[in-house]
Amino acid sequence: MAAPDTTRRSSVPWVAMYHSVTEDRADDPYRVTITPERLDRQLAWLVRRGLRGVSMAELLAAPAPGGLVGLTFDDGYADFVTHALPVLRRHGCTATLFVLPGRLGGDNAWDPLGPRKPLLTADGIRQAAAEGVEIGSHGLTHLDLTRADDLTLKAETADSRSALAALLGTAPAGFCYPYGTIDRRAVDAVRDAGYTYACAIDPGPLTGPYAFPRVHVGQNDTSARLFLKYRLHPLRRRRVEAPR
Known part of the structure:
Protein backbone atom coordinates (compact mmCIF):
# COMPACT_ATOMS: atom_id res chain seq x y z
CA MET A 1 0.00 0.00 0.00
CA ALA A 2 1.44 3.36 -1.00
CA ALA A 3 2.07 5.88 1.75
CA PRO A 4 -0.54 8.66 1.89
CA ASP A 5 0.44 12.11 0.69
CA THR A 6 -0.08 14.37 3.69
CA THR A 7 1.41 17.41 1.98
CA ARG A 8 -1.87 18.21 0.23
CA ARG A 9 -3.98 18.25 3.40
CA SER A 10 -5.15 21.79 4.14
CA SER A 11 -8.03 21.08 6.55
CA VAL A 12 -8.83 18.47 9.16
CA PRO A 13 -10.94 15.57 7.84
CA TRP A 14 -13.56 13.90 10.04
CA VAL A 15 -12.10 10.75 11.62
CA ALA A 16 -14.12 8.44 13.87
CA MET A 17 -12.42 6.54 16.68
CA TYR A 18 -13.75 3.10 17.63
CA HIS A 19 -12.36 0.33 19.83
CA SER A 20 -14.15 -2.96 20.61
CA VAL A 21 -17.19 -4.28 18.70
CA THR A 22 -19.13 -6.99 20.51
CA GLU A 23 -22.56 -7.91 21.86
CA ASP A 24 -21.27 -8.10 25.43
CA ARG A 25 -21.48 -4.64 27.02
CA ALA A 26 -22.22 -5.71 30.60
CA ASP A 27 -19.20 -3.85 31.98
CA ASP A 28 -17.80 -0.95 29.95
CA PRO A 29 -16.36 1.73 32.28
CA TYR A 30 -14.08 3.16 29.58
CA ARG A 31 -16.82 3.36 26.92
CA VAL A 32 -14.74 1.33 24.46
CA THR A 33 -17.45 -1.15 23.46
CA ILE A 34 -20.07 -0.80 20.76
CA THR A 35 -22.48 -3.48 19.54
CA PRO A 36 -22.44 -4.65 15.93
CA GLU A 37 -26.04 -3.45 15.62
CA ARG A 38 -25.14 0.10 16.66
CA LEU A 39 -22.12 0.14 14.34
CA ASP A 40 -24.39 -1.06 11.53
CA ARG A 41 -26.81 1.82 12.17
CA GLN A 42 -23.98 4.35 12.29
CA LEU A 43 -22.49 3.22 8.99
CA ALA A 44 -25.96 3.17 7.44
CA TRP A 45 -26.32 6.82 8.58
CA LEU A 46 -23.09 7.68 6.74
CA VAL A 47 -24.34 6.01 3.57
CA ARG A 48 -27.69 7.84 3.73
CA ARG A 49 -25.82 11.14 3.88
CA GLY A 50 -23.71 10.26 0.84
CA LEU A 51 -20.61 9.58 2.94
CA ARG A 52 -18.30 6.57 2.89
CA GLY A 53 -16.16 5.25 5.69
CA VAL A 54 -12.56 4.61 4.61
CA SER A 55 -9.11 3.88 6.00
CA MET A 56 -6.76 6.71 6.89
CA ALA A 57 -4.58 5.75 3.92
CA GLU A 58 -7.50 6.18 1.52
CA LEU A 59 -8.68 9.35 3.23
CA LEU A 60 -5.28 11.01 3.07
CA ALA A 61 -4.61 9.89 -0.50
CA ALA A 62 -7.82 11.54 -1.75
CA PRO A 63 -7.43 14.95 -3.45
CA ALA A 64 -10.13 16.25 -1.08
CA PRO A 65 -11.82 14.61 1.92
CA GLY A 66 -15.35 15.56 0.85
CA GLY A 67 -17.66 12.55 1.00
CA LEU A 68 -15.16 10.48 2.99
CA VAL A 69 -14.99 9.76 6.70
CA GLY A 70 -12.00 8.06 8.31
CA LEU A 71 -12.81 4.95 10.34
CA THR A 72 -10.20 3.91 12.91
CA PHE A 73 -10.26 1.07 15.44
CA ASP A 74 -7.77 1.20 18.32
CA ASP A 75 -6.07 -1.60 20.28
CA GLY A 76 -6.58 -4.50 17.84
CA TYR A 77 -9.28 -6.42 19.68
CA ALA A 78 -10.00 -9.92 18.42
CA ASP A 79 -13.65 -8.98 17.96
CA PHE A 80 -12.65 -6.69 15.08
CA VAL A 81 -12.38 -9.69 12.77
CA THR A 82 -15.48 -11.49 14.06
CA HIS A 83 -17.86 -8.54 14.56
CA ALA A 84 -16.58 -5.33 12.94
CA LEU A 85 -15.36 -6.67 9.59
CA PRO A 86 -18.74 -8.15 8.54
CA VAL A 87 -20.46 -4.81 9.22
CA LEU A 88 -17.81 -2.87 7.32
CA ARG A 89 -18.17 -5.23 4.34
CA ARG A 90 -21.95 -4.85 4.37
CA HIS A 91 -21.66 -1.09 3.88
CA GLY A 92 -18.70 -1.11 1.48
CA CYS A 93 -16.41 0.54 4.03
CA THR A 94 -12.73 0.16 4.77
CA ALA A 95 -10.92 1.08 7.99
CA THR A 96 -7.60 1.44 9.75
CA LEU A 97 -6.84 -0.93 12.62
CA PHE A 98 -4.17 0.21 15.08
CA VAL A 99 -2.60 -2.83 16.76
CA LEU A 100 -0.04 -3.67 19.46
CA LEU A 120 -5.73 -10.28 17.80
CA THR A 121 -3.01 -12.81 17.18
CA ALA A 122 -0.52 -12.41 14.33
CA ASP A 123 -2.79 -14.56 12.14
CA GLY A 124 -5.78 -12.37 12.99
CA ILE A 125 -3.91 -9.22 11.99
CA ARG A 126 -2.85 -10.85 8.74
CA GLN A 127 -6.47 -11.85 8.08
CA ALA A 128 -7.65 -8.27 8.58
CA ALA A 129 -4.91 -6.97 6.26
CA ALA A 130 -5.81 -9.57 3.62
CA GLU A 131 -9.38 -8.24 3.64
CA GLY A 132 -8.26 -4.71 2.82
CA VAL A 133 -7.92 -3.26 6.31
CA GLU A 134 -5.02 -0.83 6.76
CA ILE A 135 -2.86 -1.91 9.69
CA GLY A 136 -1.15 0.76 11.78
CA SER A 137 0.82 0.76 15.01
CA HIS A 138 -0.68 1.65 18.39
CA GLY A 139 2.74 1.33 19.97
CA LEU A 140 4.34 -1.87 21.15
CA THR A 141 2.51 -2.38 24.46
CA HIS A 142 0.07 0.56 24.93
CA LEU A 143 2.13 2.97 27.04
CA ASP A 144 1.71 6.70 27.57
CA LEU A 145 4.50 8.03 25.36
CA THR A 146 4.70 11.33 27.23
CA ARG A 147 5.98 9.39 30.28
CA ALA A 148 8.36 7.04 28.46
CA ASP A 149 12.13 7.24 28.73
CA ASP A 150 14.16 7.49 25.52
CA LEU A 151 14.71 3.73 25.13
CA THR A 152 11.05 2.90 25.74
CA LEU A 153 9.90 5.66 23.40
CA LYS A 154 12.02 4.19 20.61
CA ALA A 155 10.66 0.71 21.27
CA GLU A 156 7.06 1.89 21.23
CA THR A 157 7.47 3.79 17.97
CA ALA A 158 10.34 2.49 15.82
CA ASP A 159 10.45 -1.09 17.13
CA SER A 160 6.69 -1.53 16.83
CA ARG A 161 6.90 -0.43 13.19
CA SER A 162 9.70 -2.93 12.54
CA ALA A 163 7.69 -5.69 14.21
CA LEU A 164 4.66 -5.02 12.01
CA ALA A 165 6.85 -4.84 8.92
CA ALA A 166 8.16 -8.32 9.76
CA LEU A 167 4.62 -9.59 10.40
CA LEU A 168 2.99 -8.13 7.28
CA GLY A 169 5.88 -7.78 4.85
CA THR A 170 5.46 -4.01 4.65
CA ALA A 171 5.99 -1.24 7.18
CA PRO A 172 2.87 0.61 8.38
CA ALA A 173 2.37 4.22 7.40
CA GLY A 174 0.27 5.17 10.40
CA PHE A 175 0.66 5.43 14.15
CA CYS A 176 -1.89 6.02 16.89
CA TYR A 177 -0.93 7.47 20.28
CA PRO A 178 -2.05 5.30 23.23
CA TYR A 179 -4.55 7.16 25.43
CA GLY A 180 -4.39 10.00 22.90
CA THR A 181 -1.69 11.70 24.99
CA ILE A 182 1.04 13.49 23.05
CA ASP A 183 3.76 16.06 23.40
CA ARG A 184 6.35 17.40 20.97
CA ARG A 185 8.85 14.70 21.96
CA ALA A 186 6.36 11.90 21.17
CA VAL A 187 5.39 13.51 17.85
CA ASP A 188 9.05 13.83 16.85
CA ALA A 189 9.72 10.18 17.77
CA VAL A 190 6.84 9.02 15.57
CA ARG A 191 8.05 11.10 12.63
CA ASP A 192 11.64 9.95 13.09
CA ALA A 193 10.50 6.31 13.17
CA GLY A 194 9.37 6.64 9.55
CA TYR A 195 5.60 6.92 9.86
CA THR A 196 3.91 9.32 7.45
CA TYR A 197 0.95 10.21 9.67
CA ALA A 198 -0.34 9.71 13.21
CA CYS A 199 -3.71 9.90 14.95
CA ALA A 200 -4.42 11.44 18.34
CA ILE A 201 -7.68 12.59 19.96
CA ASP A 202 -7.57 16.31 20.81
CA PRO A 203 -3.97 17.36 20.06
CA GLY A 204 -4.62 21.12 20.24
CA PRO A 205 -1.67 23.17 18.97
CA LEU A 206 0.17 20.01 17.87
CA THR A 207 -2.57 19.22 15.33
CA GLY A 208 -0.99 18.27 12.02
CA PRO A 209 -0.03 15.27 9.86
CA TYR A 210 1.53 13.64 12.94
CA ALA A 211 -1.38 14.44 15.23
CA PHE A 212 -4.72 14.12 13.45
CA PRO A 213 -7.65 14.77 15.78
CA ARG A 214 -10.41 12.18 16.00
CA VAL A 215 -13.88 12.04 17.51
CA HIS A 216 -14.89 9.20 19.82
CA VAL A 217 -17.88 7.25 18.52
CA GLY A 218 -19.61 4.88 20.91
CA GLN A 219 -22.74 3.01 21.81
CA ASN A 220 -24.68 6.16 22.74
CA ASP A 221 -24.11 7.87 19.41
CA THR A 222 -27.46 7.79 17.67
CA SER A 223 -28.08 9.40 14.29
CA ALA A 224 -28.83 12.74 15.95
CA ARG A 225 -25.61 12.70 17.98
CA LEU A 226 -23.56 11.68 14.94
CA PHE A 227 -25.07 14.56 12.96
CA LEU A 228 -24.03 17.05 15.66
CA LYS A 229 -20.52 15.63 15.91
CA TYR A 230 -20.10 15.73 12.14
CA ARG A 231 -21.43 19.28 11.74
CA LEU A 232 -19.51 20.72 14.70
CA HIS A 233 -16.21 19.09 13.78
CA PRO A 234 -14.92 21.97 11.58
CA LEU A 235 -15.60 24.42 14.40
CA ARG A 236 -13.74 22.39 17.02
CA ARG A 237 -10.60 21.42 15.10
CA ARG A 238 -7.58 23.40 13.98
CA ARG A 239 -6.41 23.42 10.40
CA VAL A 240 -3.60 21.06 9.44
CA GLU A 241 -0.66 22.79 7.84
CA ALA A 242 1.48 21.03 5.24
CA PRO A 243 4.66 19.55 6.74
CA ARG A 244 7.86 21.51 6.16
Whole structure:
Protein backbone atom coordinates (compact mmCIF):
# COMPACT_ATOMS: atom_id res chain seq x y z
CA MET A 1 0.00 0.00 0.00
CA ALA A 2 1.44 3.36 -1.00
CA ALA A 3 2.07 5.88 1.75
CA PRO A 4 -0.54 8.66 1.89
CA ASP A 5 0.44 12.11 0.69
CA THR A 6 -0.08 14.37 3.69
CA THR A 7 1.41 17.41 1.98
CA ARG A 8 -1.87 18.21 0.23
CA ARG A 9 -3.98 18.25 3.40
CA SER A 10 -5.15 21.79 4.14
CA SER A 11 -8.03 21.08 6.55
CA VAL A 12 -8.83 18.47 9.16
CA PRO A 13 -10.94 15.57 7.84
CA TRP A 14 -13.56 13.90 10.04
CA VAL A 15 -12.10 10.75 11.62
CA ALA A 16 -14.12 8.44 13.87
CA MET A 17 -12.42 6.54 16.68
CA TYR A 18 -13.75 3.10 17.63
CA HIS A 19 -12.36 0.33 19.83
CA SER A 20 -14.15 -2.96 20.61
CA VAL A 21 -17.19 -4.28 18.70
CA THR A 22 -19.13 -6.99 20.51
CA GLU A 23 -22.56 -7.91 21.86
CA ASP A 24 -21.27 -8.10 25.43
CA ARG A 25 -21.48 -4.64 27.02
CA ALA A 26 -22.22 -5.71 30.60
CA ASP A 27 -19.20 -3.85 31.98
CA ASP A 28 -17.80 -0.95 29.95
CA PRO A 29 -16.36 1.73 32.28
CA TYR A 30 -14.08 3.16 29.58
CA ARG A 31 -16.82 3.36 26.92
CA VAL A 32 -14.74 1.33 24.46
CA THR A 33 -17.45 -1.15 23.46
CA ILE A 34 -20.07 -0.80 20.76
CA THR A 35 -22.48 -3.48 19.54
CA PRO A 36 -22.44 -4.65 15.93
CA GLU A 37 -26.04 -3.45 15.62
CA ARG A 38 -25.14 0.10 16.66
CA LEU A 39 -22.12 0.14 14.34
CA ASP A 40 -24.39 -1.06 11.53
CA ARG A 41 -26.81 1.82 12.17
CA GLN A 42 -23.98 4.35 12.29
CA LEU A 43 -22.49 3.22 8.99
CA ALA A 44 -25.96 3.17 7.44
CA TRP A 45 -26.32 6.82 8.58
CA LEU A 46 -23.09 7.68 6.74
CA VAL A 47 -24.34 6.01 3.57
CA ARG A 48 -27.69 7.84 3.73
CA ARG A 49 -25.82 11.14 3.88
CA GLY A 50 -23.71 10.26 0.84
CA LEU A 51 -20.61 9.58 2.94
CA ARG A 52 -18.30 6.57 2.89
CA GLY A 53 -16.16 5.25 5.69
CA VAL A 54 -12.56 4.61 4.61
CA SER A 55 -9.11 3.88 6.00
CA MET A 56 -6.76 6.71 6.89
CA ALA A 57 -4.58 5.75 3.92
CA GLU A 58 -7.50 6.18 1.52
CA LEU A 59 -8.68 9.35 3.23
CA LEU A 60 -5.28 11.01 3.07
CA ALA A 61 -4.61 9.89 -0.50
CA ALA A 62 -7.82 11.54 -1.75
CA PRO A 63 -7.43 14.95 -3.45
CA ALA A 64 -10.13 16.25 -1.08
CA PRO A 65 -11.82 14.61 1.92
CA GLY A 66 -15.35 15.56 0.85
CA GLY A 67 -17.66 12.55 1.00
CA LEU A 68 -15.16 10.48 2.99
CA VAL A 69 -14.99 9.76 6.70
CA GLY A 70 -12.00 8.06 8.31
CA LEU A 71 -12.81 4.95 10.34
CA THR A 72 -10.20 3.91 12.91
CA PHE A 73 -10.26 1.07 15.44
CA ASP A 74 -7.77 1.20 18.32
CA ASP A 75 -6.07 -1.60 20.28
CA GLY A 76 -6.58 -4.50 17.84
CA TYR A 77 -9.28 -6.42 19.68
CA ALA A 78 -10.00 -9.92 18.42
CA ASP A 79 -13.65 -8.98 17.96
CA PHE A 80 -12.65 -6.69 15.08
CA VAL A 81 -12.38 -9.69 12.77
CA THR A 82 -15.48 -11.49 14.06
CA HIS A 83 -17.86 -8.54 14.56
CA ALA A 84 -16.58 -5.33 12.94
CA LEU A 85 -15.36 -6.67 9.59
CA PRO A 86 -18.74 -8.15 8.54
CA VAL A 87 -20.46 -4.81 9.22
CA LEU A 88 -17.81 -2.87 7.32
CA ARG A 89 -18.17 -5.23 4.34
CA ARG A 90 -21.95 -4.85 4.37
CA HIS A 91 -21.66 -1.09 3.88
CA GLY A 92 -18.70 -1.11 1.48
CA CYS A 93 -16.41 0.54 4.03
CA THR A 94 -12.73 0.16 4.77
CA ALA A 95 -10.92 1.08 7.99
CA THR A 96 -7.60 1.44 9.75
CA LEU A 97 -6.84 -0.93 12.62
CA PHE A 98 -4.17 0.21 15.08
CA VAL A 99 -2.60 -2.83 16.76
CA LEU A 100 -0.04 -3.67 19.46
CA PRO A 101 2.63 -6.06 18.12
CA GLY A 102 4.06 -6.44 21.63
CA ARG A 103 0.78 -7.91 22.94
CA LEU A 104 -0.20 -10.34 20.17
CA GLY A 105 -2.82 -12.75 21.48
CA GLY A 106 -2.83 -10.97 24.85
CA ASP A 107 -5.49 -8.78 26.40
CA ASN A 108 -6.20 -5.18 27.43
CA ALA A 109 -4.27 -5.29 30.68
CA TRP A 110 -3.89 -1.47 30.55
CA ASP A 111 -7.62 -1.11 31.42
CA PRO A 112 -7.64 -2.19 35.10
CA LEU A 113 -11.33 -1.46 35.74
CA GLY A 114 -12.77 -3.09 32.63
CA PRO A 115 -13.29 -6.69 31.55
CA ARG A 116 -10.40 -8.54 29.92
CA LYS A 117 -10.79 -8.40 26.15
CA PRO A 118 -8.64 -10.64 23.92
CA LEU A 119 -6.41 -9.04 21.31
CA LEU A 120 -5.73 -10.28 17.80
CA THR A 121 -3.01 -12.81 17.18
CA ALA A 122 -0.52 -12.41 14.33
CA ASP A 123 -2.79 -14.56 12.14
CA GLY A 124 -5.78 -12.37 12.99
CA ILE A 125 -3.91 -9.22 11.99
CA ARG A 126 -2.85 -10.85 8.74
CA GLN A 127 -6.47 -11.85 8.08
CA ALA A 128 -7.65 -8.27 8.58
CA ALA A 129 -4.91 -6.97 6.26
CA ALA A 130 -5.81 -9.57 3.62
CA GLU A 131 -9.38 -8.24 3.64
CA GLY A 132 -8.26 -4.71 2.82
CA VAL A 133 -7.92 -3.26 6.31
CA GLU A 134 -5.02 -0.83 6.76
CA ILE A 135 -2.86 -1.91 9.69
CA GLY A 136 -1.15 0.76 11.78
CA SER A 137 0.82 0.76 15.01
CA HIS A 138 -0.68 1.65 18.39
CA GLY A 139 2.74 1.33 19.97
CA LEU A 140 4.34 -1.87 21.15
CA THR A 141 2.51 -2.38 24.46
CA HIS A 142 0.07 0.56 24.93
CA LEU A 143 2.13 2.97 27.04
CA ASP A 144 1.71 6.70 27.57
CA LEU A 145 4.50 8.03 25.36
CA THR A 146 4.70 11.33 27.23
CA ARG A 147 5.98 9.39 30.28
CA ALA A 148 8.36 7.04 28.46
CA ASP A 149 12.13 7.24 28.73
CA ASP A 150 14.16 7.49 25.52
CA LEU A 151 14.71 3.73 25.13
CA THR A 152 11.05 2.90 25.74
CA LEU A 153 9.90 5.66 23.40
CA LYS A 154 12.02 4.19 20.61
CA ALA A 155 10.66 0.71 21.27
CA GLU A 156 7.06 1.89 21.23
CA THR A 157 7.47 3.79 17.97
CA ALA A 158 10.34 2.49 15.82
CA ASP A 159 10.45 -1.09 17.13
CA SER A 160 6.69 -1.53 16.83
CA ARG A 161 6.90 -0.43 13.19
CA SER A 162 9.70 -2.93 12.54
CA ALA A 163 7.69 -5.69 14.21
CA LEU A 164 4.66 -5.02 12.01
CA ALA A 165 6.85 -4.84 8.92
CA ALA A 166 8.16 -8.32 9.76
CA LEU A 167 4.62 -9.59 10.40
CA LEU A 168 2.99 -8.13 7.28
CA GLY A 169 5.88 -7.78 4.85
CA THR A 170 5.46 -4.01 4.65
CA ALA A 171 5.99 -1.24 7.18
CA PRO A 172 2.87 0.61 8.38
CA ALA A 173 2.37 4.22 7.40
CA GLY A 174 0.27 5.17 10.40
CA PHE A 175 0.66 5.43 14.15
CA CYS A 176 -1.89 6.02 16.89
CA TYR A 177 -0.93 7.47 20.28
CA PRO A 178 -2.05 5.30 23.23
CA TYR A 179 -4.55 7.16 25.43
CA GLY A 180 -4.39 10.00 22.90
CA THR A 181 -1.69 11.70 24.99
CA ILE A 182 1.04 13.49 23.05
CA ASP A 183 3.76 16.06 23.40
CA ARG A 184 6.35 17.40 20.97
CA ARG A 185 8.85 14.70 21.96
CA ALA A 186 6.36 11.90 21.17
CA VAL A 187 5.39 13.51 17.85
CA ASP A 188 9.05 13.83 16.85
CA ALA A 189 9.72 10.18 17.77
CA VAL A 190 6.84 9.02 15.57
CA ARG A 191 8.05 11.10 12.63
CA ASP A 192 11.64 9.95 13.09
CA ALA A 193 10.50 6.31 13.17
CA GLY A 194 9.37 6.64 9.55
CA TYR A 195 5.60 6.92 9.86
CA THR A 196 3.91 9.32 7.45
CA TYR A 197 0.95 10.21 9.67
CA ALA A 198 -0.34 9.71 13.21
CA CYS A 199 -3.71 9.90 14.95
CA ALA A 200 -4.42 11.44 18.34
CA ILE A 201 -7.68 12.59 19.96
CA ASP A 202 -7.57 16.31 20.81
CA PRO A 203 -3.97 17.36 20.06
CA GLY A 204 -4.62 21.12 20.24
CA PRO A 205 -1.67 23.17 18.97
CA LEU A 206 0.17 20.01 17.87
CA THR A 207 -2.57 19.22 15.33
CA GLY A 208 -0.99 18.27 12.02
CA PRO A 209 -0.03 15.27 9.86
CA TYR A 210 1.53 13.64 12.94
CA ALA A 211 -1.38 14.44 15.23
CA PHE A 212 -4.72 14.12 13.45
CA PRO A 213 -7.65 14.77 15.78
CA ARG A 214 -10.41 12.18 16.00
CA VAL A 215 -13.88 12.04 17.51
CA HIS A 216 -14.89 9.20 19.82
CA VAL A 217 -17.88 7.25 18.52
CA GLY A 218 -19.61 4.88 20.91
CA GLN A 219 -22.74 3.01 21.81
CA ASN A 220 -24.68 6.16 22.74
CA ASP A 221 -24.11 7.87 19.41
CA THR A 222 -27.46 7.79 17.67
CA SER A 223 -28.08 9.40 14.29
CA ALA A 224 -28.83 12.74 15.95
CA ARG A 225 -25.61 12.70 17.98
CA LEU A 226 -23.56 11.68 14.94
CA PHE A 227 -25.07 14.56 12.96
CA LEU A 228 -24.03 17.05 15.66
CA LYS A 229 -20.52 15.63 15.91
CA TYR A 230 -20.10 15.73 12.14
CA ARG A 231 -21.43 19.28 11.74
CA LEU A 232 -19.51 20.72 14.70
CA HIS A 233 -16.21 19.09 13.78
CA PRO A 234 -14.92 21.97 11.58
CA LEU A 235 -15.60 24.42 14.40
CA ARG A 236 -13.74 22.39 17.02
CA ARG A 237 -10.60 21.42 15.10
CA ARG A 238 -7.58 23.40 13.98
CA ARG A 239 -6.41 23.42 10.40
CA VAL A 240 -3.60 21.06 9.44
CA GLU A 241 -0.66 22.79 7.84
CA ALA A 242 1.48 21.03 5.24
CA PRO A 243 4.66 19.55 6.74
CA ARG A 244 7.86 21.51 6.16
